[in-house]
Amino acid sequence: MKDLAAPIVSRNSPCPCGSGKRYKDCHGAIALTPRAPTPPVIADATPVTAQRSLSYRPSGTDWDHLGDAEQSACAVLMQRALKQQRGGRLADAAACYREVLALAPNTHDALHMLGAIELRHGNFSEAKELIVAALVLRTPYPDIEHNLRMVEDLERAARVAAGRTPGATEELCEPALPILADLVLHPAVVPRGNRQLPADPAGGAVSSIHLIAGVLESSDGGDWLFHRLAALLAPYRPTLWTTAPGPRRQPVGPEVRRLAPDTGEIPHEGCHVFVGIDIDCLEWIDRADAERVIVFCQPAAPSLYLDQLRAIARDGARRIELVFPSQAMASRFGAGHAVLPPPIELEPALTDRCREDVPVEARVGIPAVGLIGRHWCATSPSADAEFLCRVAAASGTLGIYDPGPLRYALGREAAVRFHSRGPGALPRFIERVGCLLHTAGKWWLEGDGREVFVAMAAGVPVLCPRASIFAEYIDHDVDGLLYDERDDVLELLAALRRAPARAVELGRAARIKIETLVEPLRIASVVRQLLIREGLHSEPAGSGSPREVAVAK
Structure with a gap:
């Protein structure tokens, strides 16, 4: 794409076509290779009235039949679409292309x-039809x-995967996690004299x-752990980064920087x-x-762990340490990993349930059962609906928070209430229920334990499966x-309903x-031990002894 006065796509940015190459090596260089046709010329979106300034024209006879x-209208749409596609507004770009x-x-x-765009959305048949055309x-x-x-x-991969459930793929990947920890994540020996660690904040040299x-x-504090760790480490002035897509200079949040590998x-x-680990790091991790x-590991698919941890560890070329929210989850990755309970910020109880100066009879909670919809372990729609209706009756x-598909299965049930997610909505939902029903299927679908804590x-009180990683x-x-x-x-719900004071005691x-567990000074000390090693004598991964820096009991 030559003669580009004000390019929408930076020469070093990924090409909008999705090839994975830089723009200058892809559509930006097509005009320089004899195998390629003359590519379109792209400039910033221009109003139809400014027709003389339009620079986009198709390289062939695509528009010869048009007036x-x-x-001019097509040129404006193409320029707008390419700009939107580069900015991640794929739906808007697709609408312009279709026009x-x-x-x-x-x-x-x-x-x-x-x-x-259709390829990125996973619509393979539509993508193939368009590209072949x-x-x-x-x-x-x-x-x-x-x-x-x-x-x-x-x-082809989709046809192969169609023969088995998505969970089957993850179950095949799960046994490889401790092997990965042994072969790829095994800590390298780093001489103490060559390691510069943060000092006490009062010392100034950190x-x-x-x-x-x-x-x-x-929308619902999904980034709570990131901001909690930032607050606990505030004396050490950490630099906060996000890989969220968007314009490099557009602010992400207070004191949060956007990674821009193309500019270093x-x-x-x-x-x-x-x-x-759901972090796009392949483009910059080697630098x-x-x-x-x-x-800090959170429940995620084993296949994602295999890919991401190998990338972060550079296939074993550098030391990597893992921290898990529970020992049960850490054990899936072998022995010797640190455990940090979900470090929620402890707030004063909003009800009288925990106050010792209020009689038990006055602290009897609401009999409603709460459930987190997005963590529900589904079996079949009819069996799930029948069981949850029995829970509501018992x-x-x-009450179902963030119900997702459960809203459609139980929408007509009078005893079921749905609560949408939103800023500060989870604590308010918890305060309205008498107990929380936590469910567990595969550990990677359980969530990060925040709701339980x-x-x-x-x-x-929480009703938790013994198979849960937070049990x-x-x-x-x-x-x-x-x-x-x-x-x-x-049976447990029926017993609590017969003796509601027991729920208060629990x-x-x-x-x-x-x-x-989450007392502020203790949590701050634990985080410092993990990151700064104040008073921590760690064991290497694979040594056979877990580093439980904070325990449940």
Whole structure:
């Protein structure tokens, strides 16, 4: 794409076509290779009235049948679409491409770019149809052939995966996690004299700490751990990073920087702390030199762990340390990993349930059962609906937070109440229920334990499966209830309804336990031990002894 006065796409940015190459090596260089047709010229979106300034024209005869006004309208749409596609507004870009194709069905670039969007959305048949249509119009060139091969490869993979459930793939990956820890994540020996660690904040000379997260979710505090660690490490002035897409100079949040690998804005030196693993790091991880690398692991698919931890560890070329929210989850990755209970910020209880100066009879909670919809372990729609209706009948009311598909299965049930997620909505929901029903299927679908800890901190007893990775934080019939099968839940709920004061006593004990586990000074000390090693004598991964820096009991 030559003669570009004000390019929408930076030469070093990824090409909008989805090839994975830089723009200057892809569509930006097509005009320089004899195998490629003359590419379209792209400039910033221009109003139709400024027709003389339009620079986009198709390289072939795509628009020869159109009048001047229609050609100008198509040029404006193409420029707008390419700008939107580069900015991640794929739906808007696709709508513009379709408008162009309605006027000129043989517009090669609109077909190819729309095919790239459908490919990104996983619509392989539509993507293949569009890309093949574009290939017919022009002599093939490497990038469009690359996209066609990618579509065909993904189609074959989809056909193979159709023969088994998605969970089967993850179950195949799960046994490889401890092997990965042994072969790839085994800590290297670093001489103490060559390691610069953060000193006491009062000393002034501190090595840098970089907190790195993926997309920061603000609708319901999905980024709570990132901001909590930032607050606990505030005396050490950590640099906060996110890989969220968007304009480099557009602010993400207070004191949060957006990674921009093409301009070199990436973490350098010091301690790199990855909060979660769903972080796009392939483009810059090899250039991000670090003295230490720590990953705060949250439940995620084993296949994602295999890919991401290998990338972060550079296939074993550098030391990487893992921190888990529970020992049960850490054990899936072998021995020797650190454990940090979900470090929620302890808030004063909003009800009288935990106050010792209020009689038990006055602290009897609401009989409603709460459930987190997005963590529900589904079996079959009819069996799930029948079981949850029985739960609602046993407790009087069933409240479902962030219901997702459960809203459609139970929408007509009068005893079921739905609560949408939103800023500050989870604590308010917890305060309205008498107990929280936690469910567990595969450990990677359980969530990060925040809901369990928020409920216990609010004096709300939790009914938790013994198979849960968070069951270790609950003592049965002391500060919560554990169950094995779904039918056990109904019996436990019936017992609580017969003796509501018992639920209050369990809630009080749960609050006391959480006050100990996440006491601010203790949590701050634990985080410093993990990141700064104040008074911590760690064992290497694979040594056979877990580093439980904070325990449940």
